[in-house]
Amino acid sequence: MGKILVLDHPLIQHKLTFIRNVETGTKEFRELVDEVSTLMAFEITRDLPLREVQINTPVREAKSFVISGKKLGVVPILRAGLGMVEGILKLIPAAKVGHVGFYRDPETLKPVEYYVKLPSDVEEREFIILDPMLATGGSASAAIKALKSRGAKQIKLMCLVAAPEGVSKITVEHPEVDIYLAALDESLNEKGYIVPGLGDAGDRLFGTK
Numbered sequence: 001m002g003k004i005l006v007l008d009h010p011l012i013q014h015k016l017t018f019i020r021n022v023e024t025g026t027k028e029f030r031e032l033v034d035e036v037s038t039l040m041a042f043e044i045t046r047d048l049p050l051r052e053v054q055i056n057t058p059v060r061e062a063k064s065f066v067i068s069g070k071k072l073g074v075v076p077i078l079r080a081g082l083g084m085v086e087g088i089l090k091l092i093p094a095a096k097v098g099h100v101g102f103y104r105d106p107e108t109l110k111p112v113e114y115y116v117k118l119p120s121d122v123e124e125r126e127f128i129i130l131d132p133m134l135a136t137g138g139s140a141s142a143a144i145k146a147l148k149s150r151g152a153k154q155i156k157l158m159c160l161v162a163a164p165e166g167v168s169k170i171t172v173e174h175p176e177v178d179i180y181l182a183a184l185d186e187s188l189n190e191k192g193y194i195v196p197g198l199g200d201a202g203d204r205l206f207g208t209k
């Protein structure tokens, strides 16, 4: 069973308050999403394997540790997931970046894949899928399926804010996927917005409306 981790570090919670606030403008919103993504990446990389190396400090020989070359991939779901990419690459600059995009079929209301581009060595990488808002979970679940169907074996999902409905969908459909959140909110409203949420993450990131 995958983990559901709400990252309650005070810096994440503090910055999330400003992200949520309707008074926060596009520039500040984008910067804050970037900063929170970096802070979340710190936690999401906690289980990276280390190997011991021998070095010389100015004082004497020492055994120390380096990350043991695990291959990582970051996959934003278009378009709002793009706002989280740079913040993560600050901590794991060697990660490759894939992209997935979905539109909603007007009749079935189900997500339909329109764009998928992943690194070629999918099977060897651990992937972090990025979606700021885990609302119904439809596109996050579709993104996980898109990666699995192309051979991905290890997938984590990172979101800023989630609704219980989205978390349930992922845990039922992809029980092995760990979910990292900055907040688990109360509900979804009739328009599909997370409550209290932060509004439309894509519009607030890119200044569209």
Ligand code: URA
Pocket (backbone or CB within 6 Å): 080, 133, 135, 192, 193, 194, 195, 197, 198, 199, 200, 201, 202
């Ligand atoms: N997508 C958003 O950007 N915001 C929500 O509240 C739900 C889905």
